[in-house]
């Protein structure tokens with residue numbers, strides 16, 4: 001069976017790894033990802049300076065998923081350079097993916113330059129889609145600003161693959177506009193989707209919202225978002241699949257989710273809320289279930305499944 005993946009020259013030993021978010025902020029958490037069967041180590045989105053993020057409570061789980069307004073709490077990019085060096089020394093065989101986030105073109109340029117020069121990092125995911133920073137809209141909804149930024153990032157010398165984490169698009173015209181921007185540059189991959197932002201969940205018992213920041217509005221993950229993620233994967237594959245690897249993130253909790261997303265056009269998948277809820281054992285569980293199903297269907301290569309959704 002061949003269930004590996006590649007982003008440019010970077011080989012991934014499998015197709016399932018963590019998303020930037022739950023359980024990937026500290027060196028201890030990142031090390032436990034190395035000990036798991038995750039196919040890569042994705043780090044928490046890092047900014048130029050350390051950030052404490054939003055006030056508590058800022059994360060809650062309910063039956064259908066999670067709501068969060070963490071607000072990009074992280075240790076600052078210099079720490080993630082140190083963590084990458086430490087991790088590579090101990091566990092050289094898994095790709096390290098850094099997730100970067102900034103608040104101006106200059107921030108992003110500085111971060112991409114720093115990581116392009118960092119030998120222990122393999123792949124750069126640029127987060128253009130955090131919905132949880134007070135007063136800052138999701139970057140990738142501003143097509144002009146994103147276009148200018150992406151042009152600048154690809155002018156920076158370096159040979160590490162760069163991809164973009166996108167917000168959910170809800171109207172086809174917006175998906176097309178973003179695809180048009182991305183098509184102009186040597187983008188290696190896109191990750192669809194970030195949390196579905198600015199949503200409200202109320203606890204009827206306490207008659208209160210579940211989280212405090214941003215007037216109680218937060219980003220959704222898990223069951224709530226799976227159909228939105230599926231639609232984004234499918235739409236972007238149709239527009240860019242000949243050129244860009246599509247990575248799916250949003251709503252995975254079992255093999256069936258992985259299978260459906262491959263059918264819709266994803267080549268790799270990232271686990272978010274399920275990792276937060278279940279811990280790193282989720283990688284092995286989902287992988288085993290997925291391989292068993294592939295075997296049952298007599299598939300020997302994931303390429304037999306990617307973008308193979310049957311027409312109605």
Ligand SMILES: Cc1cc2nc3c(=O)[nH]c(=O)nc-3n(C[C@H](O)[C@H](O)[C@H](O)COP(=O)(O)O)c2cc1C
Pocket residue numbers: 019020021022044045059066067068070072099127165193194195220221222223225249250251252270271272273274276
């Ligand atoms: C607690 C938490 C923190 C998150 N932090 C980040 C982040 O720093 N950067 C990022 O790109 N996405 C972040 N996300 C979004 C997830 O990576 C993912 O896109 C989203 O939760 C959908 O996936 P899921 O349904 O598997 O949770 C976060 C999500 C959660 C639940």
